[in-house]
Amino acid sequence: MSDELTRLANSVLWPGFLGTEAPEWLLAELRDGLAGVVYFGQNISDGMPELSAALREANPGALIGIDEEGGSVTRLESATGSTLPGAAQLGAVDDIEASRATGAELARRARAAGVDVVLGPVADVNTDPRNPVIGVRSFGADAALVARHAVATVDGIQSGGVSACVKHFPGHGDTHLDSHHALPVITLDTSVIEDVHLEPFRAVVAAGVDAVMTAHIVVPAWGEKPATLNPVVLGKLRAMGFDGVIITDALDMAAIRESVGIGGGAVQALAAGADLLCIGNPTNPGSAALPDQDERDFLAARETIVAALRDGTLPRERVEQARDRVRALAAKLQAATPTAAAPYDAAAIVRRALRVVGEADAAASALAVVDARRRSTLAVDSAAGYVAEALAGDGFRVRLDVERASDAERDAALDAASAAGGRVVLLVDRPEVEPAQRALIDQVAGRDAGAVVVNVGLPVRGELPLPFIDAAAASRVSAEVVRELLIR
Known part of the structure; x- marks a missing residue:
């Protein structure tokens, strides 16, 4: 029974790892049903296609994601800097075709590295200029502008045979705290959140986005828990008609790690309606990170989920539903036929911005x-x-x-x-x-x-x-x- 529950827990976990080669513990978990992995800067080398191939040899259905946005946020080009426009530049140009073409080029680069899920674009409406974590990662401060460019970028990414994961639901644009280090509280009137910050998410859901990432932010009117752990907030996403994969922001970020913990966060996120748990970047603890932090964080989540399944505090049906959504996305990507990316001139777009x-x-x-x-x-x-x-x-x-x-x-x-x-x-x-x-x-x-x-x-x-x-x-x-x- 424990082996069955372990495989079920593995099927909804998405860890990061240390190094440019897959550690043996990760390959073993992939062989035992692990949903996939997320790449960060420390994983990038010239051998990305071979690394991705090794992961898929262990689990042919593995989802491989990367936190790649272009502009100020890149993992694929973390050593030299992004050669793609960022969201704020695309918003300044306000050319839908430029955003669609950028998404297509991003997908082309992701596929070349063996990646099939791009954690982007950002659909946050950056209404607070003090925002330390979104800023130029957003297309702008106008909801309609953000919505149309998020939709165009998603279209470009997904036409390239790669899934887009828009972030950070229900909107991280009106905060002056960074959820990597603290738990932001959004005190806006809920009508403003509904009319402004949710609008881009409604648009991308209507356009068929494959995945949506949650935010570790609290909206007091919707409950004391951060959105990632809050069934009221995630229920709003489902009420929009979204039946794709809800992916958590990294559960090892301080907003979760230092409150309910990675394990508690994993169980609560699943119970709230999340499907795929990003355990994220094992360097998140900073100088406190241990040489085996990647495996420690993964096991903290997995073991707590298994215990909750065993004692019934986490309904098995809920986790099976999440697993089935993740598997459906993997099957869709395996069958995808990407549209060829057209010639692309990033510098020309940046000049216009x-x-x-x-x-x-x-x-x-x-x-x-x-x-x-x-x-x-x-x-x-x-x-x-x-x-x-x-x-x-x-x-x-x-x-x-x-x-x-x-x-x-x-x-x-x-x-x-x-x-x-x-x-x-x-x-x-x-x-x-x-x-x-x-x-x-x-x-x-x-x-x-x-x-x-x-x-x-x-x-x-x-x-x-x-x-x-x-x-x-x-x-x-x-x-x-x-x-x-x-x-x-």
Whole structure:
């Protein structure tokens, strides 16, 4: 009986793992019915097709997912930076065909790596400019714009024989907390949530999206539990007519790990109506992560589910329903015939998305880049060096942790940039909501009126004391296109 329950629990679990080769424990679980795996940056190498083939040899029906959005969020290109436009750039261009083509190209790249589920696009309406976790991952702050581009991107992805998983239901766009580190509470009137934040999800459900990911956020009017664990919230998704796979955001994120725990979260998520439990990125605990954190997190979820099935606190019928949805998706993907992706020019889309204010594009012979972006988060590699590297080219660049830097450290970085020759470029990502970034802009303006600000975060709504370029993504292709604009 325990073996049967173990296989049932495995059929709804979707762990991440450490390393670029499949560990033996993972292969053994795949042979014992594990639903599949999720790839993160630590899994990426030149051997992705071979890795995916090894996983499917262990379980031919395995779903292999990846957290790949383009723009500021990439796993496939985590070492060098994304060469796809991000959602905010696509929203700025507001060209449905560009979003559809980007989805198709994303699917082509995923299939080449042996991946068949893309955790994207983001369908959150980013209505809070302080948002530390969504921001430029969203198509914008207008529900109708987000809805039409989410639908187009889903269409592009799924026409490529890959499942899209829109996220983060019921909408993570109006929060100023990161659920990787805390449990955000959404205090909006529920009519605003229904009219604004749920609208893109209604649109993608109507368009036939294969999967939807939950958010670890609390809407007090709908109960005290976060959406991932809340049957009221997940019931709203089913009431929209969605009968696909509900995938949880990672259960090892602090919002769940440090409240009910991974095991408790797994049981509660299934009971609430989730189908596939993402155990996610085993580096989520940060410095506390152990060498076998991947297996530990997986077993914490699996063993708790088996115990709940055995004592009847988790109905077996509910887990079997979830398993059947997951298997149906796997069967659909195995039978899929992808449409061939058309020729694609990411740089052309990014150029259309740039917003240039003032004499930002005045010709320069060289650039001296001061990288003052915020520190990286678990969701977004905000401070990735490839952005400054691509922007500076062979020129000077320096990283400045502006939130922690002393006055002397700031002065030394700016002095070095000025002495390097060329035009000083201040690289930022939150110039209107991070006081330290704005203060640095003012300081540079007082020293060098010829400097330029390159903002890879949400577009500037007001004015800055220097010319600036809103690029709307911390990606390699964005940096390369901006450099082309600045260097003549």
